[in-house]
Amino acid sequence: MATASPSVFLLMVNGQVESAQFPEYDDLYCKYCFVYGQDWAPTAGLEEGISQITSKSQDVRQALVWNFPIDVTFKSTNPYGWPQIVLSVYGPDVFGNDVVRGYGAVHVPFSPGRHKRTIPMFVPESTSKLQKFTSWFMGRRPEYTDPKVVAQGEGREDENAEAEIPRSTWVSLCPSPAWLMLPFCPQ
Amino acid sequence: MAEVHVIGQIIGASGFSESSLFCKWGIHTGAAWKLLSGVREGQTQVDTPQIGDMAYWSHPIDLHFATKGLQGWPRLHFQVWSQDSFGRCQLAGYGFCHVPSSPGTHQLACPTWRPLGSWREQLARAFVGGGPQLLHGDTIYSGADRYRLHTAAGGTVHLEIGLLLRNFDRYGVEC
Numbered sequence: 336m337a338t339a340s341p342s343v344f345l346l347m348v349n350g351q352v353e354s355a356q357f358p359e360y361d362d363l364y365c366k367y368c369f370v371y372g373q374d375w376a377p378t379a380g381l382e383e384g385i386s387q388i389t390s391k392s393q394d395v396r397q398a399l400v401w402n403f404p405i406d407v408t409f410k411s412t413n414p415y416g417w418p419q420i421v422l423s424v425y426g427p428d429v430f431g432n433d434v435v436r437g438y439g440a441v442h443v444p445f446s447p448g449r450h451k452r453t454i455p456m457f458v459p460e461s462t463s464k465l466q467k468f469t470s471w472f473m474g475r476r477p478e479y480t481d482p483k484v485v486a487q488g489e490g491r492e493d494e495n496a497e498a499e500i501p502r503s504t505w506v507s508l509c510p511s512p513a514w515l516m517l518p519f520c521p522q
Numbered sequence: 523m524a525e526v527h528v529i530g531q532i533i534g535a536s537g538f539s540e541s542s543l544f545c546k547w548g549i550h551t552g553a554a555w556k557l558l559s560g561v562r563e564g565q566t567q568v569d570t571p572q573i574g575d576m577a578y579w580s581h582p583i584d585l586h587f588a589t590k591g592l593q594g595w596p597r598l599h600f601q602v603w604s605q606d607s608f609g610r611c612q613l614a615g616y617g618f619c620h621v622p623s624s625p626g627t628h629q630l631a632c633p634t635w636r637p638l639g640s641w642r643e644q645l646a647r648a649f650v651g652g653g654p655q656l657l658h659g660d661t662i663y664s665g666a667d668r669y670r671l672h673t674a675a676g677g678t679v680h681l682e683i684g685l686l687l688r689n690f691d692r693y694g695v696e697c
Contacts (some may be wrong), residue, residue: 360571372559372584392681414686415586417560440580442529445627446683455534455578457569488564488582 344433345378345410346477348443352386352403355424355456360436362389363399363426370440370486371409373417380407416445419486434476440486523588524690525558528596528621530683532566533579537677538614539605541579544568545679547601548587548662548678549621552594560585568605574681583683592695599663600679602634612651615676618663619663625697627684 347386352365385404409418421440421518428434435454444450460478461467479485528549535543548563566579587596595611599618615634622628638644639654647653655679661667 413586414529415584417527417529417684419582439583440531442531442582442620442684445529445686455580457578460570481585485580486582488561488584518666 343412345408346443347408348380348405348418350405352401352405352422354398354400354402354518355454356397357399357424357426357436358397360426361391361399362388363424365401365403365422366422367403367405367422368481369409369418370421370483371411371418372413374413375409375411375416375418378408378410379453382407399409411503417445421482421486422454422456422481423485428471428476429517431434435478438479438482438485523590524693524695525688526538526587526589526596526621527561527686527688528583528585528683529589529686530583530627530681532579532581532583532600532612533680533682534569534576534580535677535679536576537678538575538577538602538604540612540614541575541577542568542570542605542607543602545579545581545600545602547581547583549596549598550660551587551589552591554591555587555589555594558586558588571664593625596630597663598681598683599659600632601659601662602668602676602679605649610651612647613655614657615679617624617676617679619681620674622683622685623697624656625685625687627682630681630683632679632681634679635673636676638672638674658694667678668673 353369355361355363355365363384366384369377384403384405389399389401391397391399399412403422405420419440419442423435423436424437425433426436435458438460439454439456440456444452459479461470461477532545532547535545545566546563546686547566562585564601566581569577569579597618597620599616601616604614605611609621613636615636616632619632622630636652637656639647641650643654655670656662690697
């Protein structure tokens with residue numbers, strides 16, 4: 336019989352936001368943050384970060400490379416609320432304002448080892464055509480006040496129109512095997 | 523009690539003739555299952571692909587069940603709808619798939635179907651929109667009374683689901 340007290344386990348996440356493909360935009364930077372349930376708490380490392388601004392490579396790949404490190408350890412007693420990494424990408428528009436180019440979220444992988452994730456990104460879109468034009472013109476596009484909303488399931492039906500731009504942001508997340516101890520049997 | 527964690531996301535949908543899609547999803551379990559944390563159903567945002575034809579939702583799913591029996595293993599069911607620029611919604615497909623039963627991460631592709639009506643209704647749907655819908659949502663995930671339906675194929679819903687099981691060995695179930 337398991338002990339009466341809840342068992343604590345650690346989840347160590349090492350990795351990077353590697354690169355992105357945005358065919359239409361250039362000079363982008365990204366921000367990451369983690370969203371997790373109530374039973375989770377970060378114990379080490381940074382749970383938020385802002386990357387450098389990167390430009391597209393001149394070669395055929397047209398890659399936007401950040402190579403931005405992610406290093407965080409969580410502790411928890413319950414897999415419910417498994418952490419998700421939320422990425423927001425920003426860049427300048429034609430008038431020079433800083434606008435959001437995409438939001439995306441993915442769960443941290445469940446099993447130890449090396450994982451590569453490609454995250455599609457999307458931007459919120461206004462439903463009215465006039466609002467779309469004025470927001471393009473004024474450089475004040477629809478934006479989330481808190482990007483963590485992207486990692487939540489409730490309330491999405493109120494987001495009436497989303498323009499999706501399937502970008503790929505390669506995120507390699509490799510939890511180090513020595514630290515991932517789970518009382519459950521994932522394999 | 524044995525516990526099951528279903529953690530993952532509804533990635534998106536592909537192969538639908540309509541764009542601007544959203545998905546209403548739900549999970550159905552047997553009577554012996556109890557939902558400890560998480561929401562049992564939800565609705566994604568509407569997504570309009572700019573490049574390619576796959577609509578991406580990345581809608582997170584995080585559920586924690588406790589159960590006393592294997593009967594009624596959870597089934598995810600979906601209704602994919604399209605929304606036009608006037609805000610009208612039209613059914614694009616129904617689909618369901620069982621939650622996997624082995625621990626780990628799984629990529630699932632769930633095919634969908636939509637009911638066809640008479641030739642008049644099909645003609646009306648092509649011009650005006652609308653079309654027949656199911657009265658009872660449980661036909662999506664149950665086999666009873668399906669013989670009455672005549673349906674056409676829709677696109678595919680893509681999911682990535684991770685599964686964690688606990689205490690199943692105590693009940694003699696190997697996982």
